[in-house]
Amino acid sequence: MGDRLSRLYSSALLCFGADEDKKKRELIETQNVADQLVYAAEKALKEHGDKAGEDIKKNVQEKIDVLKTTRSSADTLAIKSAAEALSKAMSSIGEAISKQPPQQSGNEEPPPSHA
DSSP states (O other): OHHHHHHHHHHHHHHHHHHHHHHHHHHHHHHHHHHHHHHHHHHHHHHHGGGSOHHHHHHHHHHHHHHHHHHTSSOHHHHHHHHHHHHHHHHHHHHHHHHSOOOOOTTOOOOOOOO
């Protein structure tokens, strides 16, 4: 009976350990996604911020700051929530860019005229 109990106890410890490993892995993966999202958002602001309004840039920067702060926590759900908020804010940059008329660079030739 004691041997069986010992095996059950060992199995329980292994399951608990596996659950903890799974939580740690999920946290690390979530933090990595957050890092990538922050990088992409900062790059988008740098490259396309001039095409977005000040309110959009300010909103995106605020979401970046929140995600950077939240990312250092061990709260996977909070990190995911902050990442989702930043993703939504970033979509407003894309919308602002898509509303801009296409710009022609000075080195393009005008289309040939068919007179």
